[in-house]
Amino acid sequence: MDVKNLNLAPPTGEQLLPCNSAFATHFNRSDFLFDHGLAYHPLFELSALRGLAARIPKYQNFVYWQNGSVNQEESWAANPASRLSLDETLAGIASNDSLVVLKHADQDSVYGPVLQEILQRIYDYSSPALQADIILGESLIFINSPRRKTVYHLDLESNFLLQVTGEKLVYVFDHADRSLTPHNELEDHCCGNINGAIYKPERENDAHFYHLTPGHGVHFPSTAPHWVHNGDQVSISININFDLVSVHDRLRRIYRMNRSIRRLGFKPTGPGTSQLRDTMKTSVSRSASFALDLVRRINKDPDASASYPMWRPNRTA
Numbered sequence: 001m002d003v004k005n006l007n008l009a010p011p012t013g014e015q016l017l018p019c020n021s022a023f024a025t026h027f028n029r030s031d032f033l034f035d036h037g038l039a040y041h042p043l044f045e046l047s048a049l050r051g052l053a054a055r056i057p058k059y060q061n062f063v064y065w066q067n068g069s070v071n072q073e074e075s076w077a078a079n080p081a082s083r084l085s086l087d088e089t090l091a092g093i094a095s096n097d098s099l100v101v102l103k104h105a106d107q108d109s110v111y112g113p114v115l116q117e118i119l120q121r122i123y124d125y126s127s128p129a130l131q132a133d134i135i136l137g138e139s140l141i142f143i144n145s146p147r148r149k150t151v152y153h154l155d156l157e158s159n160f161l162l163q164v165t166g167e168k169l170v171y172v173f174d175h176a177d178r179s180l181t182p183h184n185e186l187e188d189h190c191c192g193n194i195n196g197a198i199y200k201p202e203r204e205n206d207a208h209f210y211h212l213t214p215g216h217g218v219h220f221p222s223t224a225p226h227w228v229h230n231g232d233q234v235s236i237s238i239n240i241n242f243d244l245v246s247v248h249d250r251l252r253r254i255y256r257m258n259r260s261i262r263r264l265g266f267k268p269t270g271p272g273t274s275q276l277r278d279t280m281k282t283s284v285s286r287s288a289s290f291a292l293d294l295v296r297r298i299n300k301d302p303d304a305s306a307s308y309p310m311w312r313p314n315r316t317a
């Protein structure tokens, strides 16, 4: 697809993502609203996104879709309706109660330039401390059927959700509330259970509630639980997310080490209780990862998706 010939060139610079002081003050601290310039942009119409879906490399987990309606307390693995193909799901998204997630869109030849500019602009708007914490970024496209819900969950990534078409009601909970998300749920998530966060209906009123419309976005920090209820139209939104040193190279390692320690019969302390213990666990985990990576290289691990390119910030801009 030639973007210029089809007159699909998206805005750039401040028209794409205006500067907002909250990027510097609230990024990964608390949720906040911001504006963007991609509302109803034709590059994100369903016909164009079906092209993106066809181009995404056929690696495991590069595309996710779920057919049939779910409630917020259900899991990503719920299988409430007959499985459709990805293209069938997209073609009938207006009526088939489905959710599609197209991952690694920032590496696509058509969508890469605009999505990578958003990633870089958010990085540029961030505080120096947050910039130093960012390891890499990624962009995903969400396509939801009318009135469909997305299950309650948390992400280790720090999230920016940009609404392009349709509307969404987004419920975001406090990332730091251990009475809502106790250590055992975070440990589960960090050890690979993407359904580790358990929905608690009695805490629903504690959520911050956002009615997202085209041209607006919401940020929520790493590990902030959330669930989404789509409006009456098909919704298309862009997810921009960042991996952080403090989370992916520290918090996750500590929880994983705690799981190993617990299996040996001990009771580990949660992250943040002892800086010394946290540092020791992180160091041991890094050494183990290094050894495992060495074994994989020696055995020529054939997982090609492991070397798929990821966006990294231009730190000299």
Ligand SMILES: [Fe+2]
Pocket (backbone or CB within 6 Å): 153, 154, 155, 226
């Ligand atoms: Fe999420």
